Amino acid sequence: MKEVDPKSEKGKKALEQEVATASVTGVRRAWNDDSIARGLNPSKLANVLASANRGDIYDFLTLAEEMEEREPHYGSVLRTRKLAIEGLERHVEPANDDEQSKKIADDINNLVQSAEFDDLISALVDGLGKGFAACEVMWKGFKTTSYVWRDPRYFRFSDDDAYTLRLCNEDGTAGDHLPAYKFVVHQPKLKAGIPIRGGLARMAALSYMCKTYALTDWMAFCEVFGMPIRVGKYGNGASNEDKAILRRAVANIGTDAAAIIPESMQLEFIQAANAKGGESLFENLANWLDKQISKAVLGQTMTADDGSSNAQSQVHNEVRLDLLKADAKQLTTTINQQLIKPYIDFNYGVQEVYPKFALYVAEPEDIAALVDGVHKLVPLGFKVPQQFLRDKLGIPDPNDDDELLGVASVEEPVNEPTKPSDKVEANSKTELNSNHAHHHDHPHDDEDGLDDFVNVSEAAIKDLVAKLHTANSFDEMLTMLNSAELNTSDIADVLALSGIKAFADGTVQP
Known part of the structure; x- marks a missing residue:
């Protein structure tokens, strides 16, 4: 990336200029009706994945986009994993305890808590499915104003470097390197290897294709065996016009499996041996494929497919906890390096130590067990800070004028004893x-x-x-x-x- 001098007027204009704009024609189109999922078969899928391995990623990215739109289960679980990250609390830890460090941390905290920053998080987690995501940063006087998601098909990896992203030329070839500080590029490390082979869409592509076959065959099965056979009977003296009228009447009842025969004839329909239980065959296959996708995306199937008790779902917390922690750590590393550090350098100068932006992943806890343990340990002399329990239970500190709950005091009798x-x-x-x-x-x-x-x-x-x-x-x-x-x-x-x-x-x- 070319370095930009924050003090130069040329550098400031370069930051404020929009780069990855869309056009009517060419690769960077505003509207795109390309389709790879239509008519997808094993041979076509193999070609798409092989092309991506060689650096031609356009068709793979198109398929990944269509999978989210066409397959409800894949779209749902992938969205669940994305929203799990987007919903995490954001924290900024100052580099030191001095006033300047606290001032910088306050500025960064205002930055990450803004509504515009939500767009950045949403844009970058799109890389989970596709292997990478690029978001263009809009600057105004070395202050960020907005963050714009850019279609990953606008980019290509360098021919000599499978990790370096470039903005495509209008003919689809790899163009120049991305301007410094204009883009935040997130490449989730879900597996070792080049980014384009690490997206969840690649892992789920085979299951997606198989499920489309299963659903197509299931619909055909339902069409044949789920509809009653219509048989029209006509007398021996019926004319051709009468037969045509009868055929139209039978055909209008439903589709296919319709016939007209003379009354004197008999037609026997024999059920195919494999027709019995066919509906469960397709359903079980579709459910099994859904579970494979759930394990690939969420790391578990309990909350997505199997149904679970409240305690079980709290443990699994929709997305497996280790996956969520890894996603959050990788995303904050990208933002700290590619956005927050340049922002601080532009506005406060180069620092020896920088504040740290983090996404807080809360650990699921058994609150009842915690309270019971504290109730038993405190009488034994175990010291527990009150603020610790307030934070765990989500109970705020009371104000001076709040009406407080407490144990009602029992006055002991001062007259004659009441017990014998x-x-x-x-x-x-x-x-x-x-x-x-x-x-x-x-x-x-x-x-x-x-x-x-x-x-x-x-x-x-x-x-x-x-x-x-x-x-x-x-x-x-x-x-x-x-x-x-x-x-x-x-x-x-x-x-x-x-x-x-x-x-x-x-x-x-x-």
């Missing part, structure tokens, strides 16, 4: 506190009653242990234990209170 177990526990505590008042030098304030147990028994046990240390024999120790005065009733009361509370709380089951 609570009442028993309260009465037991009251009685126990009264009985143990002489054993405590500090207030009783423990709900579980365990402090009561310790306070009641601690002093008595210490006294007993001190006496046991003075024993001179085992028999004397037994005598001291038997004669020890421990307040066992107080200990029993505390243990009983704790058991009642545990039963009321559900900690202990009966």
Whole structure:
């Protein structure tokens, strides 16, 4: 490509000039009625593909266009793959955190979010079927104004380079190289090799041809076996005029399979052996071919042919996720290199690092499983940012004046306990506190009653242990234990209170 000096007036005019204009005659025609699909057969298809391999791509591109128009299934799945890319969210990441980088990124973000940029994306994804796509960029003062899809039949690859595109001359021969910065050329890398052999139309062409045969034979079958046979009978004395009138009447009922015979004659119709079940034969063949096209274009058949549950379709997401990611990555690489970099160079000068335009492919997630996992992990101390969940669930940050949802607070009763177990526990505590008042030098304030147990028994046990240390024999120790005065009733009361509370709380089951 010839370099254009952004500072020169000549370079600016070259950018603003429309290049790939259509004409009334020649290769770059505004209206085109050429057809390759009409009368397509194995020999004709082989010639079309062989010519494309040698660089003569006009007939192949015509066939690829017709396949999208004539075959509903191929057109549908190819459009699904295109729209999957067109519907992705667009993001621009600044090159650095300085003000100039943010300013450039804001400008590029306005560029990619514009309605005109939709035309660029739509034009470039056309290359998925045909192997390449070229979109002419319209400039005005180093600012892009519009993007115009150009018919791929306006172009040819160089005779010495199967990757370099040239604008065709009026006689169909390869012309000059494309002017620099005037075209964005996207060549999807669906397979290794030259671009013209990597389009989806080439992969689907054989299935398309076979399906046209299947549909033609199916229609012929329905015409013969799906219509009743009309038989007109005339008497022996009928004149030729009467016979002609009868024949016209029979023929007007339907097409073919019509006959008139004398009443004295008999005609027996025998059903062909292969006619039974013929309708399912053609239908199964057509459905099988559709599945092959679906696998070629979408990478799967579930959402296009087989029918699926909601969960299955979410996993497959119409286009297989790895294909969508690859398509998005390749397309953004083309746009970053051929449009965004020149745009920045023209308006801000050459940069060391450039902002990155990207198409965001959202990963399908099981939201219910995510929420359940967070619900279980947070009580264990696992820290989860609230903004993370908001982004995953698509819940916006609330404004100051928004009415917020929340869990209704439940006020605990401050009067008498409502549960019988609570009442028993309260009465037991009251009685126990009264009985143990002489054993405590500090207030009783423990709900579980365990402090009561310790306070009641601690002093008595210490006294007993001190006496046991003075024993001179085992028999004397037994005598001291038997004669020890421990307040066992107080200990029993505390243990009983704790058991009642545990039963009321559900900690202990009966």
